[in-house]
Structure formats: C-alpha cells, structure tokens
Amino acid sequence: MRRRRFGNTAIGAVTVGALCTGAWLLTNGGGTNPPPQPSAAEARPDPAAERAAARALPPSPPDRIRIPAIHVDAPLMGLKLTGNGSLDVPPAAKKNLAGWYESGTTPGETGTAIVAGHVDNADGPAVFYDLGALKKGTTIELDRLDGTVALFTVDAVEVYQASQFPDQKVYGAAGRPELRVITCGGGYSRSTGYQGNVVVFAHLTGSR
Template sequence: MSAQQNSPRTTTAQRPPGRSLMWPAVAVGLGALLVYNSFETSADPKPQSRPPAAAASATPGPTLPHSAPTRLSIPEIAVDAPFTPLAIEESGQLAAPPADDNNLVGWFEEGASPGERGASIVAGHVDTKTGPAVFFQLSTLKRGSTVDIAREDGTVATFKVDSVETFSKANFPNDRVYADTPSAELRLITCGGEYDRKAKDYADNVVVFAHLASSKDA
C-alpha cells in the first residue's frame, strides 16, 4: 500500500477524472504505524515516539492466546478476504498487501494477533487501479457491527465495533489508535477523505475501533 495513515505494534475519495487512484501504504517509525497513499512517491516520515500504554481497566475483556489470522469476514459490507502478514522492510516501511489483489488484508504480525491482548492492526486498500478494493465500504460500518476473524488455531474471534472515525493524516492520533490496551482490541484501517491529485494521496484515514466480544471453534 502506498497511502497515509499514521502509527503501532485505507471511505472513498473523489477520483481524479481519467486517472487511476494510487494505493494505500503503511510505514512504521519507532513503533508507530504510518500509512502512505502513493506508490509513486517515497515517504519520509518524521520519527515518532512509541505511544503511551493505555491505563489498565478494572475489568479487562476476554482474550485469546496468540494465533495468526487466516480470514476476515464482515458480511455487512460483503468482506470475505484472506490475510497476508505485514512486516517492516529495510526502508522502515511496512510492506503492503500486493497491489494487484483487491481482496486481501494485511496484518502487522509483530503486533498483537486478533483476539490477543492488545490492539491488533489490520490494514487494507480502499481501491485499486482496477476498481473498489476490500475496504471500499469500511466507513459505512456502525457501532455494534460485527467483524469475524478466523485464526490458525481453529477459533473464530468475533469483534464488536465501538466506533468508526476519520482522521486527518496531518493530525493522526497515534496514542488512540496504537497504544497498548489491557483487553483484546482491533483496529481496521484504510484511506479516506478527498484525494489530492498533486500529492497522489488521500487526505484522511478511516479507523474502525472494535473489541473482542466472543470466540468459538470454527
């Protein structure tokens, strides 16, 4: 992905007439995940300090042991997609899901796995040069919507959406999105807002905040 989000562990923009949109991308700086939106421009993010740990809750929610995710299902917006692991490259950026696959989501594998204690980071493209992609309708989710993630250990973790928010990339709240959490939480991230043709980037990021509500055997 080469789009911009900001910091860890892509809402539909106006399309420029006669042009294909660039893809979202993710970069990491000192433990902070940054999503950039243009494959044609190099990102040069300023170093960011690691966000402060969230205050411990008196009653943490349920958690699961570590296990890599295998498939993401959000029937409400017709999402049924496999996962690919995302890792930090030598450039300091987090490798993006393949740009030629519009039905694939990426998971930052050095962070918490979905269902494990902490904030698990999942990123996906909003569109590709050929059309809408896996997170094209992510911004339409509502509080109470559910997200299912199948895991390698045979369990399916069900997350309930707490909020869906849009943030300017220029003022991305790293501490809210990437801070450690005492319970199992999920962040679904894609690009959003207006598309800047000159910068070849979206102005915003859409972030879905969700928590683990239950789990079951597949």
C-alpha cells in the same frame, strides 16, 4: 521521519500512507463514486462497550477477515516492516487481500491488533472500499490458525487527516483484546491521493 509505535516496535509514519495513492480515482478523473466516509455519530464510542468485553484468547495468527455488513470476506497476509521502518502493505493488484501486522498482537489476545488494506487500486474498489460505511455494533470476524474465530464488535469509526493522525489512540497498548482496521479516506487530491485514513475501533466480544 516521525515514527509511530505498535507496542515496542517503531514504525514509520508512512505505515498506512502506501495504501493511499488513489489509483482508481486518479485514472477516472477524480471518480464519481468516492468511498463512503464515517459520520460524526459513528465516532462516539458506546459507553456500554467496556462492559461487554470477552476474555482474551491465546495467541494465534489470523488468516481471514469477514465483515458481513459490507460484504468483506478476504484472506489475510502477514505484514512486516520495510527497511525504513514502515509497515509493508498487501500487493495493490490483489484487491481482495488484506494484511495484519504479524510482529504485533494477534487478533483476540490482549492488546491492539492491526489490520490494513487498500481502499482501491487501478481497477476499482478494493477490499476496504466500504469500510467508512460501518456502524457501531457491527461484527467483525477473524479466522485464526488455531481453528477459532475471534468476534469483534465495532465501537467507533473515525476518519483522520494525515497531519492529525492520533498515533497513541490508534496504535497504543490496550488492557483488553482490541482491533484496528485501517484504510484510506479523508478526502482525495489528484496530486497526493487520499488525504487521511478511516480507522475502525473494535474490541473482542466473543469467539467460536
């Protein structure tokens, strides 16, 4: 199995695959309202974003994510590695629950923090159903256990087919505080589920 790396920890290629069964679309005959996908315009980072980065925060685990633009307000659970080296995922039955990779960077400290959540479950849309509708410049808020809120600004929103997923670009180390929010996307097949992933790229621009 090909492995992806978060920092120095190898993680299996099914890191986000377990999010992508498409249970709701499967049970509804392919679905009449598939989740939105990002446009090509949202995949081009804003050159000014590099100048707007905020100073890194001390490490602190997060416990909630809010994305007001798409009405996300969800608790976060810690995600560990499974026995085969892949990242575990939140329970599919809890549609308003996301997770973060707790052995990696905490949101707000220098490096790349990872948050993942389901796009749907058997009952319908889940926490990150509308992730592909985000626009550059959108704010993402992460509540942290130290009482601070890390504020991230979206730089780009991209969709990748599973066979072309850019591991280093998504999971690679960063010299400033960055965030990736990941769910499923890239088209849907009844036989295999979603064909890829929507990835939001963001960086720290403030805190409170």
